[in-house]
Amino acid sequence: MIKPLLLAMLFAMLLAVTAVQAADKAPLRYVVKTDGLLSTDPQQPSGFQQKMGAALAHQLGRPVRYVLLPRTRIMAALEGGGGDLLCSYLPTWMPGDVDWTRAFIPVSEVLLTMPRVTPPASLADLRGKRLGTVLGFRYPTLEQALGKDFIRDDAPNSALSFRKWAAGRFDHLVTTRNVITQHAADGALPPGYHVMPILEVKTMCAVSRKSDITVAEVNAAINALEKNGALTAILKLR
Incomplete structure (x- = not known):
């Protein structure tokens, strides 16, 4: 039977060999x-x-x-x-x-809407409306649903896009569920905001x-x- 000390030494040697191989x-x-x-x-x-x-x-x-x-x-x-x-x-x-x-x-793409406006019932309701988006990022579901009526308002990243939305630059923000979770935790979301799922993938x-x-x-x-x-x-x- 292998003693605990010997077993620990063997395990340490195995870790060392693995580290060397990785290096x-x-x-x-x-x-x-x-x-x-x-x-x-x-x-x-x-x-x-x-x-x-x-x-x-x-x-x-x-x-x-x-x-x-x-x-x-x-x-x-x-x-x-x-x-x-x-x-x-x-x-x-x-x-x-x-x-x-x-x-x-898993990623959940959603639309975040300000409480001051009526939330959309479908993607078709977003035709011609400015949507908060991230520069260089593609939104195939919205592109297909809205075509030339997909109006983007790009920010360099999702954090700045959220800040523009929170400041009232536009009423609708395209983001992910985890971003909403993060901002809900720090109290940055206005009461009564609306979330509509766009894509689960x-x-x-x-x-x-x-x-x-x-x-x-x-x-x-x-x-x-x-x-x-x-x-x-x-x-x-x-």
Whole structure:
């Protein structure tokens, strides 16, 4: 029978070997969107993106390096081999010459309406109305439903789009359910606001075709995170 001290030593040696093996491999270059604003402080990935990148890198047996880029440069980096992986998107949101993993990150796209106006009964009621949106982001459901009557009011990022909505610049904001949850928690939402679901979907990760990491490897890493329960904890950070 293995004594507890010997067992602990063996486990420590195994961790050390794993760390050495990971160090021998090139880092996972995990691409993260920045808001594109000039700032004296270096931007950092969100808690969700940090944990997702680190967890996938661990499952792949690699260290992680975050590649922070504005949205307009993300796909070029993946197509050109300047990054390996981008998560929480769909091909219709970020079209390009890349491969995609299985869908596994739930996203709820919603319309947030000010209490001072009558909430829309359907997407058709939004024809010709200014909608708060994020620069460079595509909204296929609204594009299809409204066509040329889809009037965007872009902000550089979702936080500034929310601030414009809260300041009364427009009555309707296109955002995600988790953004509403965050602002409800800090008391930033006016009483009587209305939420209308637009799209319920599970997003994916885009894998560069010039990376030495394959879609099959990333899918296996996702499956492992799902099986060991880590994915559930990470998704709560969104």
